[in-house]
Amino acid sequence: MRLAVVFFALLTAACSPDIGSGTYFCGPERLCPPDLTCDDTSYTCVTPASAMPFSCPAGFDDTEPDSDMANARDLGELECGVPAIQNATSCVVAGDAGDYYKFVYNQDCQGANPHLEIRLRYPIALVPLQLELLDGSGTVLASGELCTSPIDTTGRDRVCIDIPPVTGTTYYVRVVRPADAPNCDGDCDSNQYLLDILFPLSGS
């Protein structure tokens, strides 16, 4: 009888997925294995006891209010080949209209392919974010396209805009939460993000 129990246990143990706490990033809308839950701060699947609620990175509200063009975070004038901002960490919380960033391009930079590379990265687990580039009149010049690498192992999605700048233009970058974005029925309606506004003079 004991042998039969051991044999049965071996059989069943041999074919059950064994997923440890913290070994997976959460999937869309906090998707995790049934016995684990999503930790909103590290966006990894952990045991329910060690899961923490969502919180924005420290200092994220230093630039608030930045929820419209008039109050956009001013990044100054864009220099040739110099990033306007890199690895900027911020947060969009429930009820926030979004974050605006402003910069001006007055140069006439020379190069094989001078262009703006705007990259937005955010955890897949929480509400997806939208990236847009606007001109001074509020017209949307470009919308971000999902460009996450298939071999990305960071648990984040990436959205890209590549566009050549026009001299004498004031640009606004807007990071918003789309109205119809999946948000765990309101439970994961906030997200943090990393923003890069690069200005390489060559390359694709």
Place this chain on the structure above:
Amino acid sequence: MKGVILPIVIAALVCAAPAAAWAQPPTHSAVSSAVAADQPDYFGKKTVPQKVSFRQARTRTRKQQIVLASLFGAAVVFGGLGLYFHLDSRHASNEISFVGGTPRRTYDRSVADTRDRAMRSRTLAIVGYSISGALLVATIVAMAKTQPGEEIVTIDDEKAPATTVPVSFMVVPGGAIVGKVWRF
């Protein structure tokens, strides 16, 4: 050739000698003159047992054999299915199992689907093994229940069909050989 035939003929004559003695019993007067009344009659007809009994293993009926084969065959089939789903489940489990270390992958829909497949195959493997085990037990029980055992077979000499005694005849160079079988 003669070297071969001669021993055969001698063997036939030696074997036939007792039969010849039996076939031509001495007359009562001759026996009484040669053997005293209180002495054993070595040349008299032996008492041959009229019945022979022996044990013989019985065989299962055709129906029983079909039932046993069906039970065992079904056990093998379900065991095979269980093994198939077991291996599928283990393959899927190994694909997504991580015990420790830093996160390397996102638990997206494809991973969730793989996990679901592993769990579904695991359940089917358990069901397959369980049915197979039950069928094996049923096979063993059925084998025990239908154990035919042995029977005692008695051959009655009087009821036995008359034995045909073949006569063989073979032509050999310079003559022929006649052979006959007697029972005594």
